Amino acid sequence: MQDMNPQDIVGDYTEHELKFSDDSHRKVLVSEQETPFPKGCLIVSRTDTSGVITHANQSFVLMSGYEKSELIGEPHHILRHPDMPPAAFKDLWDTLERGEKWTGYVKNLRKDGGFYWVFATAIPNIRNGEVVGYTSVRREPSRKKVEECMALYPTLF
């Protein structure tokens, strides 16, 4: 996955190096600009079994700041924000690999360096007894829960 481009970033930003579970790296550029969750919408995406995006709805595209063509075929961690503890994503994948539903509050990174909070639910897509991919649906989170996560997540690194 490509590093983030300073030309895409809106406002002041800080630079971070993310390391993913597959040992790949990405330089991300992060601003303090929050984008509010669109009222009444759901952000929906699907991935294959290795976490590569295969479908993204319009709300997903809009909130990510990317073009749809820039998202399809990329790993879902294109949205990974450096404030999210890696333990949260390990738990997500461990849960999905057990064939179970995962939920959590997630701070996602936008193409422009900004962020948005979501309440995410991910489930395995089981067809004829086999996991063929994953569906993730994100909805507007409780602000109180977001504030709790803002206090908790820095302690999990």
Place this chain on the structure above:
Amino acid sequence: MTYNLAISPDFKPDLISGWFFFNTWLQKQLGEGVHLEIHQDFKEQHDAIENGKVDLIYANPFDISQLVRDKGFLPVVKPAAKPDEAIIACHAGSFTEVKDLPTNIKIAQTDTPDVNTIGMIMLEPADIDKTTVEIIQCDNFVVVAKQLMRGDADVGFFLAESFNELSALVKKDLYPLVSSQIHMIHHAMLVSPKMAAQKDQLEKLLIAMSSDDNSKKILGEIGVSQFETMSAEDAEFMIDLMDTLTT
């Protein structure tokens, strides 16, 4: 043989005659007896499904999971451009945003499962959940509106289509706090395993309805512009989506 057709109990009352026209049309097309059973509520319909008394059903999206995954029903068609969306409304002048709602509100709702699920999800940003609210169960969306107008409930859950069709006199006293824009949840026509052999014929007949003036008129009477194919994967995707919403 006579088959049993069930219509999701959340259909609009003024469409009931349309569904009888549809049933008559369907019998003629299939050359088989089809009995239209109007269930009074979702519980009655669920009992009929459990007892194997439903062969063809125009189902609420919330019920499709059970029908497909537990009962082996097959998806046939879905209505084109007719998603189920929900509106949360309050009495005009009481609130203007969901985030301003107190957590211990009274909610007026019908027994329409997808509307109620989406409605509760849209209250989550205000830290409201099933444990903090009082539910006032109503027979239909007009009664929900009356609960709001009388001040007996703080908010009401509506199917967007039904809210939009309330009279101007009623709507002027109501304020829509938030409308869902999900676009991917919709009713669907399904057949039971007993009717599986007729699935392809049914699909062709139902999709062709919009191409013929007479059957197109019947479609209009049930509030559908046209039917389109619903594949097994379309159904599975919607079931997965609904599964994420019941967390």
